[in-house]
Amino acid sequence: PKAALPPREKERLRIERERDYDVLTGLYNRQAFHRVSHELFQNPERLGVAALLMMDLDDLKHINDTYGHDWGDIYLRKTAHSLQQGVPSGTVVARLSGDEFLLLFYGYETKEAVRKDIRKLEEGFARSSATLPDGKKLCIRMSGGVAWYPDDAADLETLKRYADFAMYEVKHSTKGEVREFNMEHY
Numbered sequence: 001p002k003a004a005l006p007p008r009e010k011e012r013l014r015i016e017r018e019r020d021y022d023v024l025t026g027l028y029n030r031q032a033f034h035r036v037s038h039e040l041f042q043n044p045e046r047l048g049v050a051a052l053l054m055m056d057l058d059d060l061k062h063i064n065d066t067y068g069h070d071w072g073d074i075y076l077r078k079t080a081h082s083l084q085q086g087v088p089s090g091t092v093v094a095r096l097s098g099d100e101f102l103l104l105f106y107g108y109e110t111k112e113a114v115r116k117d118i119r120k121l122e123e124g125f126a127r128s129s130a131t132l133p134d135g136k137k138l139c140i141r142m143s144g145g146v147a148w149y150p151d152d153a154a155d156l157e158t159l160k161r162y163a164d165f166a167m168y169e170v171k172h173s174t175k176g177e178v179r180e181f182n183m184e185h186y
Contacts, residue, residue: 022095024073025080033094037104037156040092050106050149051114052156054163057099058141058175067132078130079140086124088117101142102160111148118146118178143170144178152181162186 005013020032028036040046057079064072076099083093083101092104108114125140132138145166147159162181170179 022080024076025095027080027083027101028092028094030094030096033092033096033102033104034156036092040104040106041156044150044154047106047149049108049111049114050104051108051111051118052147052149052159052163053103053105053118053144053178054096054160054167055101055103055142055144055178056167056171057101058143059138060099063132063138071130071132074130075138075140078128079125079142082124082128082140083121086121091117102163106149111151122178141176142178143167143175145170145181146178147181152183 020028022029057076060072060075063075076095079101080095083103087093087103087105090107092102092106094102096102105114105117125142127139129137129139145163145168147153147162147166149159152162153159165186166179166181169185170177
């Protein structure tokens with residue numbers, strides 16, 4: 001049998017968990033995402049080809065307004081589960097706020113390998129659904145923007161700005177897809 005942790009150790013682990021993880025989704029929170037990502041950026045050889053994917057959950061406001069915030073929370077938890085299941089281990093995944101998520105894919109040799117994993121993630125969303133109180137099935141829909149390391153930028157803050165820009169291009173046009181940052185549009 002496992003030895004029980006001493007109370008001090010249990011308390012330390014509880015505090016770390018509260019500090020680093022979003023209570024609703026169990027994903028990293030903003031601070032933990034930045035801390036872990038900044039550590040990676042201190043070792044560029046570990047980053048290899050990397051992509052920062054910023055995603056915004058489509059329709060959360062409509063779900064909250066129509067079915068209530070409990071159903072919005074279910075939708076957020078379902079999204080977090082799909083994100084965790086849909087990316088390779090080691091990918092840094094966080095809920096930034098409300099309906100915004102950030103993912104750092106790193107350690108790749110080519111952009112195409114990253115694109116393949118992003119497509120798998122999108123396909124997973126299409127297969128994941130929640131059944132609403134009125135019986136409708138609701139698939140996860142997200143709009144996202146991708147910025148590339150080192151091609152678009154070599155620092156996290158610039159990559160975030162670029163991924164955010166690409167995401168808002170999607171939000172204000174087609175919704176429900178992922179678009180790569182394009183400097184000519186910026």
